[in-house]
C-alpha cells in the first residue's frame with residue numbers, strides 16, 4: 001500500500017498540501033492556515049522534531065505556532081533559511097507583494113521561531129534519524145531527507161508537483177530558481193536510490209526513476225514556454241495541464257502553483273544565467 005501524508009485540506013481542497021510523519025518528526029507542517037487540521041490529525045502525538053524542506057509558507061508557515069505549543073521541539077532547516085524563521089518579516093513582505101490581500105487567507109500568519117529551537121544545517125548531516133542533503137534549485141535553502149530504513153525520501157518541492165494522476169508541474173517562483181542546480185539535486189536524489197518519493201504536493205511516488213526524469217523534462221519544457229512571456233506562458237501551461245486533467249484538476253494545480261509566478265521565477269533565472277555568461281565571456 002502506498003503511504004499517504006496528512007492531507008491538510010489546503011483551501012478546503014483535498015490532495016494539495018500534505019504533511020509527512022516519520023518516527024520522530026513531522027516533515028513540513030504546512031501553512032498556518034491549516035494548523036487546526038494538522039493538530040486534529042496528529043491526535044495528541046508530539047514529534048521530537050519538525051524537519052523543514054524549505055521555508056516557503058505552504059511548507060513552513062505553521063512552524064512558529066507549533067513551537068509555541070511544543071516549546072522543546074527542534075526545528076531543522078537549511079542554514080540559509082534559518083534567519084527568516086527567526087524573523088519572518090521580510091519573507092512576509094515579499095509574499096505580500098505577490099499575493100496581496102489573499103496572503104493571509106491562503107497561508108495564515110507565520111510566527112517567528114525562537115533561536116534556541118532552530119537547528120541550522122548545510123546538508124549532509126543526520127537529523128531526526130534522517131539523512132539530509134542540500135537540494136537547491138527550487139529554493140537556495142532546500143533540503144531533502146532520506147529515511148534509510150524505509151527508503152522513503154522527503155523531497156519537498158524539488159521533485160515537482162504532481163496532483164492525482166496528473167503530470168509533473170515544476171514550481172518555479174522567484175527569486176531562487178536555478179535550473180542547473182535543480183538538475184544536480186535530482187541526480188543526487190536518484191543516487192540515493194529511494195524506494196519512494198514523498199511529495200508535499202501531493203503524496204507518494206512509488207516509482208522514483210521515471211518521476212525524476214519527468215521532473216527534468218518538465219523543467220526544460222516550462223523553461224521553453226517561459227520565453228513566450230508571462231501571459232502566453234500562463235495560457236500554454238494551462239493548456240498543457242488540460243491535455244490530461246479535468247478543469248477542476250487544472251484549478252487545483254493553479255491553486256498550488258500560481259502560474260504567473262512560475263514564469264517570473266524562470267525568467268529571473270534566465271536573466272541571471274545570461275548576466276553570468278556575459279561576465280564570463282566579456
Ligand SMILES: [Zn+2]
Pocket residue numbers: 056058059156157171200201
Ligand atoms: Zn510547495
